[in-house]
Amino acid sequence: MKKNTLFFLILIAASPVWGQQVRNGINAAQFGIAGKKDATPVILKALDACYESGASRLTIPKGTYHFYPDYALEEYLALTGSSNGLRRIAFPLFNFENLIIDGSGSTFIIHGMMLPFELQECKNISIRNINIRFLSSVWGEGTVTEVNKEGHFFTIETSIGDSLEVENGRLSMTRNGENLPVKVAGWLRTDASGRCSFLSSNLGTSANVSIKPLRYGNFWIExxxxxxxxxxxxVVWKADSERLESEISPAFHLTGSNGVTLSNVSVVHAPGKIMVAEQSGNIMLDRLNVLPDSLAGQRLSSLAGGIRFIGCQKEIAITNSRFSGMMGAAISVSGPTLKIIKRISNSVFGVRQISEKQWGSQFAQVGDTLRFINSADLTLREERVITRIRDLNEQYQELWFDRALPETVKPGILLTNISRQPEVILRGNRLNNMMEDGVRLQTSGKITVEGNHIRSGRHGIELGGDLASTFQPVALNQVFIKNNMLRRCNSTKGNRAMILIGPVLSDASADTTFVHQDVTLEGNTFYNEGKSILDATSSAGLVIRQNTVFDPKSVKMNYPVIRLLHCKKVGVVGNRYLNKQEAFMQVEDVKDLLFFNNEGIKSP
Structure with a gap:
């Protein structure tokens, strides 16, 4: 009796303290995170405590913490753009609500092929003040230290931490005691202004290559x-191993989550994309920094690209963020595209994702509206509501619709989800040395791209979708591109417009409808190199005003500064082309064109 009374008194005395801890949030220091060799088990305990107590904040004291996969939670995941399979997760967030994770400026060092943050079916999650550094990766850089043209050889110096060596006459890397082949992906060239361009290489597959080791980390290559x-x-190298590539994960993966905010977060030397968000909404990224590892003297931050949003809805906002040195687009917004495989009945169809990199990912939910599109000419715009979904496997689904569809809807027709077309806001971001496109946006939601600096090798901004790829073809509606500065990363062959408004049709003539509505380009500054600043197709209500184009005096303008194909209600007003030579426009099948008060541009 006395023991029970004593326990009861202790419990009453401790309750206010525990309640205060929950109200103030939970601190990882309570679980002994300081000084731990592996922070992974500690974080898992802290997250469990947050979930069970309903704490609204998890604070991690400022420090450097290491995360190893040995005791991490393992989960089978379908990852768009990567291979589906088991992943080890540092911060598994499943069904969390109203939680702030504050790293207090800490550095998280990720060992092995871990997924740092996995968010599934979460609501109102904020992740802030965190620096993520991947210690081991599947790619790296070196420097060409000598070139001998007579001897047909060159030497390279790589980081000692990359642990490259020569095995059976090939470059290789050691991972978990296993020797894996390495190939040279290409070369990075930097000019005096700091702009970087990429030249691909076939050294990884060429038989006429001889490699010898010199001192550690240095190699002689003939x-x-x-x-x-x-x-x-x-020199950019990457692991030549399909199995290793199948283990690559993004730094953040979101599925079915709403109200996710990342602020003051940096990611260094990611093996894959920085974030993949699927079937999620209301995502805010502010002061997200993805930059090359300056400590290692690198030029690239990712071989894969930056952030990809697939089938999201509501609002996506990215502000005051920096991206530099990426092989893929820094920001991509689209939806997966399905293809009809089988017509089961007038209202039931068997479908499959076009790309195997999207197999297993959720395409839609019951109640979503789908649009049926003939990829050859964008006709057949039937729309139906999903009433039932049956997933037979990762590759094949069956969909039930609310009404019967005509016989013209048959295998080969594409399906897009028009219920998941988010509004996109990009404001105050800096994208530097994007080797390909800077931004790809395929959404019918309102798009605002304002006050950004974009330097890219291909298109700075690509809008509208590409039917020749797995991107979702969409009809743009209300696009505002204002007060941005766009520069070219390199002088690519052919004409790559700084801003492209699709669709780009493969093996088909231009469509016979005006797909896009109300697109405005205003107050932008283009530092061009004799190429087009805009290539627009199938647009109505296109306004191009008060933009300024600079071209080097030595560059001859062989391409139209603006190219318009099958557009109507177009205004080209108050633009300036600053060069001694006069620029020209290419206009085909354009109705209601208003052209006046433009400087240095010949009237079409």
Whole structure:
């Protein structure tokens, strides 16, 4: 009796303290995170405590913490853009609501192929003040230190931490005691202004290559004369292993989550994309920094690209963020595209994702409206509501619709989800040295791109979708591109417009409808190199006003500064082309064109 009374008194005395801890949030220090060799088990305990107590904040004291996969939670995941399979997770957030994770400026060092943050079916989650550094990766850089044209060889110096060596006459890396082959993906060339361009290489597959080790981290490579790089170029290498690539994960993966905010977060040397968000909404990214590892003297931050939103809805906002040195687009918004495989009945169809990198990912939910599109000419715009979904496997689904569809809807027709077309806001971001596109946006939601600096190798901004790829073809509606600065990353062959408004049709003539509505380009500054600043197709209500284009005096304008195909109600007003030579426009099948008060641009 006395023991029970004493326990009861202790419980009453402790309750206010525990209640105060919950109200103030939970601190990872309570679980002994300081000084731990592996923070993974500690974080898992802290997250369990947050979930069970309903705490609204998890604070991690400022420090450097290491995360290893040995005791991490393992979960089978379907990851768009990566291979589906088991992943080890540092911060597994499943069904959490109203939680702030504050790293207090800490650095998280990720060992092995871990997924740092997995968010499933979460609501109102904020992740802030965190620096993520991947210690081991599947790619790296070196420097060309010597080039001998007579001897047809060059030497490279790589980071000692990359642990490259020569095995059976090939570059290789050691991971978990296993020797994996490495190939040279290409070369990075940097000019005096700091802009970087990428030149691909076939050294990884060429038989006419001889490699010998020099001192540790340095290698002698003999090649044919036409494969020689130049001294000072950066060599980019990557693991040549399908199994290893199948383990790659993004730094953040979101599925079915709403109200997710990342602020003051940086990611260094990611093996894959920075974030993949699927079937989620109301996502806010502010002061997200993805930059090359300056400590290692790198030029690239990712071989894969930055942030990809798939089938999301409501609002996506990215502000005051920095992206630099990416092989793929920094920001991509689209939806997966399905193809009809089988017509089961007038209202039931068997479908499959076009890309195997999307297999297993959720395409829609019951109640969503789908649009049926003939990819050859964008006709057949039937729309139906999903009433039932049956997933037979990762590759094949069956969909039930609310009404019967005509016989013209048959195998080969594409389906897009028009219920998941988010509004996108990009404001105050800096995208530097994007080797390909800067931004790809395929959504019918309102788009605002304002006050950004974009330097890219291909299109700075690509809008509208590409039917020749797995991107979702959409009809743009209310697009505002204002007060941005766009520069070219390199002088690519052919004409790559700084801003592209699709769709780009493959093996088909231009469509016979005006797909896009109300697109405005205003007050933008283009630092061009004799290419087009805008290539627009199938647009109605296109306004191009008060933009300024700079071209080097030495560059001859061989391409139209603006190219318009099958557009109507177009205004080209108050734009300036600043060069001694006069620029020209290319206009095909354009109705109601208003052109006046433009400087340095010949009237079409």
């Amino acid at each position: 090649v044919s004369p036409n494969q020689l790089p130049k001294e000072g170029w950066k």
